[in-house]
Amino acid sequence: MSLQVELEHYRDVLIVRLKGELDHHTADIVRFKMEEAILRGNSAHVILSLKDLLFMDSSGLGVILGRYKQLKARDGKMVVCDVNPGVYRLFELSGLFKILPIHENERSALTSLEVVS
Amino acid sequence: MSASNEMRLAFSARxxxxxxxxxxxxxxxxxxxxxxxxxxxxxxxVSEAVTNAIIHGYDSDPAGMVTIEASIVGDTVSLVIKDSGNGIEDLELARQPLFTSKPELERSGMGFTIMENFMDGFEVISEPGNGTSIAMTKRIESKKALFN
Structure with missing residues (x-):
């Protein structure tokens, strides 16, 4: 079981679509790809689009928190959308929703960020 | 279905x-x-316990072995996930939400909290230098029960 990371730049927003399973084994790929894309694309904000993320554990929380800090240091924002029930529960348990606004889909996530910027 | 059904798994810490x-x-x-x-x-x-064994128990040395024993008795699943690695110095501290001994690896420190929350029974036995064993149980409210 593996993980695919799909990246799309839209204005100053980086959309990150994670497909598959995010655990300790696949967390490094997410870290490196996102780190590089944020720096290279000079992205201000990130949308984590998780419709096809079928599994995630606390290693996923770690890598997401890491990117949140990276963005925050640049005054950027991170939002999540399309979260399935299993992943939702993990976000809720860890208190991540206190710092990451959640949206139903990419469109409403984008709208929220354009109001911000 | 009341007799125990068991399985055992051993694999490299990769x-x-x-x-x-x-x-x-x-x-x-x-x-x-x-x-x-x-x-x-x-x-x-399972992912949390195995990841802990690999990262913390064996410091990611693939020579280490992780074992899982699973058993089903009635509608209850029991899991014992073990390593014979480093062991945990301060168990109480390790169980605190958001505590991690390896922040440089972007660990969230939520592993034990998740295990405690997602399972019905949870117990850690660990000794520095002598490995860690995590025993957990969960009752499965079988979908079949809905029809009875």
Missing amino acids: SENEAFARITVAAFVSQLDPTMEELNDLKTV
Whole structure:
């Protein structure tokens, strides 16, 4: 079981679509790809689009928190959308929703960020 | 269905085996006809315990071996996930939400909290230098029960 990371730049927003399973084994790929894309694309904000993320554990929380800090240091924002029930529960348990606004889909996530910027 | 049904698994402490471990346990438990949520809970706690064994127990040395013993008695699943690695110095501290001994690896410190929350029974036995053993139980409220 593996993980695919799909990246799309839209204005100053980086959309990150994670497909598959995010655990300790696949967390490094997410870290490196996102780190590089944020720096290279000079992205201000990130949308984590998780419709096809079928599994995630606390290693996923770690890598997401890491990117949140990276963005925050640049005054950027991170939002999540399309979260399935299993992943939702993990976000809720860890208190991540206190710092990451959640949206139903990419469109409403984008709208929220354009109001911000 | 009251006699015990058991399985045992031993594998190298390699991160690519995390998915193997959780999928294997899920397949074993599927005979109880668990809900998607129950199955996801079990996969998550196996992933947490195995990842801890690899990263903290063995410092990511693939020579280490992780074992999983699973058993089903009635509608209850018991899991024991073991390593013979470093052990945990301060168990109480390790169990605190958000505590991690390896922040440089972007660990969230949520592993034990997740295991405690997702399972009905949870116990850690660990001794510095003598490995860690995590025993957990969960009752599966089989979908079949809905029809009875």
